Amino acid sequence: MAEINRAVKGTNDLLPDESHLRQFVEGKMLDTARLYGFREIRVPVFEHTEVFSRNVGDTTDVVQKEMYTFLDKGGRSITLRPELTAGVVRSAVEHGLVNGALPVKVCYIGGCYRYEKPQAGRLREFHQFGVECFGAASPAADAEVIALARQVLLGVGVEKISLEINSIGCPKCRAEYHKALKEYFSSREAELCSTCKERLERNPMRILDCKSPVCSEIAKGAPVVLDYLCDECSEHFEGVKAHLTAAGISFTVNPHIVRGLDYYTKTVFEFVSGDIGAQSTVCGGGRYDGLVKQMGGPEVAALGFGMGIERLMLLLKNQNTPMPEDTKCDLYIAPMGEKAALKATEICAKLRDDGFEAQTDICGRGLKAQMKYADKIGALYSVVLGDNELNGGICNLKCMSTGEIAEIKIKDISEALLEIKTKAALEELENSVF
Ligand code: ATP
Ligand code: MG
Numbered sequence: 001m002a003e004i005n006r007a008v009k010g011t012n013d014l015l016p017d018e019s020h021l022r023q024f025v026e027g028k029m030l031d032t033a034r035l036y037g038f039r040e041i042r043v044p045v046f047e048h049t050e051v052f053s054r055n056v057g058d059t060t061d062v063v064q065k066e067m068y069t070f071l072d073k074g075g076r077s078i079t080l081r082p083e084l085t086a087g088v089v090r091s092a093v094e095h096g097l098v099n100g101a102l103p104v105k106v107c108y109i110g111g112c113y114r115y116e117k118p119q120a121g122r123l124r125e126f127h128q129f130g131v132e133c134f135g136a137a138s139p140a141a142d143a144e145v146i147a148l149a150r151q152v153l154l155g156v157g158v159e160k161i162s163l164e165i166n167s168i169g170c171p172k173c174r175a176e177y178h179k180a181l182k183e184y185f186s187s188r189e190a191e192l193c194s195t196c197k198e199r200l201e202r203n204p205m206r207i208l209d210c211k212s213p214v215c216s217e218i219a220k221g222a223p224v225v226l227d228y229l230c231d232e233c234s235e236h237f238e239g240v241k242a243h244l245t246a247a248g249i250s251f252t253v254n255p256h257i258v259r260g261l262d263y264y265t266k267t268v269f270e271f272v273s274g275d276i277g278a279q280s281t282v283c284g285g286g287r288y289d290g291l292v293k294q295m296g297g298p299e300v301a302a303l304g305f306g307m308g309i310e311r312l313m314l315l316l317k318n319q320n321t322p323m324p325e326d327t328k329c330d331l332y333i334a335p336m337g338e339k340a341a342l343k344a345t346e347i348c349a350k351l352r353d354d355g356f357e358a359q360t361d362i363c364g365r366g367l368k369a370q371m372k373y374a375d376k377i378g379a380l381y382s383v384v385l386g387d388n389e390l391n392g393g394i395c396n397l398k399c400m401s402t403g404e405i406a407e408i409k410i411k412d413i414s415e416a417l418l419e420i421k422t423k424a425a426l427e428e429l430e431n432s433v434f
Contacts, residue, residue, distance in 0.1 A: 010116070010124025012310065020326040025156050025312065026109055029129040032152045036144060038107040038131050043087040045111060049077040055086040055291060057262025059203040061211070064195065066114040080113035083261070083306055085288070088132050093297035102135025102300070109309070120314065121279030127309040134292065137301035139239030142267045142287060147247050149283050149305050153271060156312070157321035161282065164254035165269040166226065167237040168205075171290065173230035178204055180223040188218050208258045224255035233266055240267050263288040267303070275318045282315055283307040330356040330417055332374035332382045336367055340385040347413060354414045374400065383413065
């Protein structure tokens with residue numbers, strides 16, 4: 001019997017005491033994307049299997065080994081998305097997004113599913129933040145998308161991260177390169193893994209991305225694609241470098257980056273860090289000029305990236321990046337008795353309308369247990385409501401950290417909290433400025 005109280009291998013729960021960190025990071029992603037004009041798109045978690053097998057490429061590790069594919073009850077072959085680009089392109093073509101004014105810029109955050117060997121930074125359900133830009137063929141677009149990824153990484157506090165770029169050319173120059181690769185790998189065919197033996201005929205470039213130690217050792221001596229670029233691709237790559245330099249972004253050219261998905265053309269890039277162990281790539285992306293057409297749309301240039309959110313969280317943890325604290329309950333109201341409980345409900349309703357986190361007893365507990373709970377949740381202030389308070393219309397607002405008490409009118413609680421918060425915010429501002 002399946003273990004009903006254990007999560008499936010390779011999946012993670014996001015628990016409430018960590019969710020504010022994810023919200024901070026994801027908020028920064030969408031906010032930063034907006035600065036560049038990217039608007040959110042949401043696409044289904046599953047698609048027809050061909051959306052991935054044809055576009056990610058049927059000789060890639062993702063398609064050959066990692067997809068969650070099943071027949072639904074109507075006999076359709078369905079696949080849980082291993083990445084979002086293919087589904088986003090499907091959507092852009094289906095809804096004609098790429099037929100209007102270009103460029104069209106979209107971004108997303110969503111779960112991805114890959115049947116991989118789980119380890120630090122490698123999960124079977126993980127999440128990606130990504131962007132896709134349609135209809136921009138100029139090198140300025142490559143630099144803009146890279147700048148956005150970098151601004152997100154720096155914005156959440158990543159300190160050391162390097163950008164590596166490469167060009168893997170277009171189908172035109174790649175034909176020559178494939179020939180050279182085939183020649184090189186054929187001489188060592190006997191040593192290749194069985195998957196790569198098959199790739200040798202159909203897509204020798206995929207061997208460069210094989211994770212098997214023998215294949216990756218052999219791949220180190222393989223011809224590099226930069227030596228085979230056509231004039232147009234070389235010129236484009238030079239343009240990307242010039243625009244990156246103009247934006248003040250440093251990079252290194254790594255001729256060994258090929259990326260694990262078949263649809264890439266020209267520019268490919270990765271943001272890598274030595275602080276997350278073997279899974280060093282936090283963000284990977286590039287151009288995929290042929291994909292929109294391949295999916296039945298017009299001939300439209302396109303590019304984007306995917307950033308692994310769990311890997312980014314791991315990097316932030318390993319770099320000891322200072323992160324925002326979670327917000328606390330502004331006021332806990334502890335009622336004693338039925339009448340006070342009704343008053344507490346009334347006050348809480350008003351406070352929440354005014355934007356404060358207010359909590360009161362919903363378990364029917366005594367005063368001592370309630371105060372213990374208020375302590376545990378880290379409530380900033382508390383108020384006890386008993387018959388005296390109700391009769392006099394006055395209560396004691398207690399600061400939980402200092403024990404300080406202020407006598408205020410019950411009807412003025414919201415104003416008092418607002419005053420306290422404004423004062424604290426002003427003090428913080430003053431401290432940060434001076
Ligand atoms: P890798 O070489 O690490 O397998 P990839 O080339 O398969 O990565 P992409 O398909 O380009 O990765 O996905 C973009 C990003 O998504 C990666 O850079 C990484 O941060 C994240 N990612 C990919 N696979 C996983 C996974 N199994 N678990 C967690 N994050 C992942
Ligand atoms: Mg992979």
